Amino acid sequence: xxxxxxxxxxxxxxxxxxxLPPGITNPKDNIVLxxxxxxxxxxxxxxxxxxxxxxxxxARLYPDKYILDGRNVLHFNDGTVKILDKKISGKNxxxxxxxxxQKQCSVDQLVSKFIAMYKKKHNKK
Numbered sequence: 671x672x673x674x675x676x677x678x679x680x681x682x683x684x685x686x687x688x689x690l691p692p693g694i695t696n697p698k699d700n701i702v703l704x705x706x707x708x709x710x711x712x713x714x715x716x717x718x719x720x721x722x723x724x725x726x727x728x729a730r731l732y733p734d735k736y737i738l739d740g741r742n743v744l745h746f747n748d749g750t751v752k753i754l755d756k757k758i759s760g761k762n763x764x765x766x767x768x769x770x771x772q773k774q775c776s777v778d779q780l781v782s783k784f785i786a787m788y789k790k791k792h793n794k795k
Contacts, residue, residue: 673708674708676716680720680721680727682705684731687701688728692748
């Protein structure tokens with residue numbers, strides 16, 4: 671039997687998140703610490719479920735303060751990040767994975783190389 675409902679726990683987490691200073695490195699751990707003894711009585715599954723709900727709420731209700739990226743990671747919105755496109759087509763995702771496999775690197779490393787090549791090409795003009 672759960673001590674708190676997921677919604678109630680998520681609401682508590684959101685209240686704490688709003689009080690955290692911008693740029694804190696691991697908001698989930700900080701929130702769990704601030705929950706105190708309540709956190710000790712909860713399972714990891716309950717905490718993770720509430721945290722996932724909290725991230726969605728924070729990004730939806732406070733887009734000026736928080737951004738939820740495509741990997742479901744919460745970031746503080748410092749104004750430097752403007753999300754233009756959150757989705758990549760299935761076809762292009764498959765192509766990126768195939769190319770990364772051929773080059774024996776990760777998709778992230780491959781995209782980093784593409785960006786560097788693009789910047790190099792366009793900065794010469």
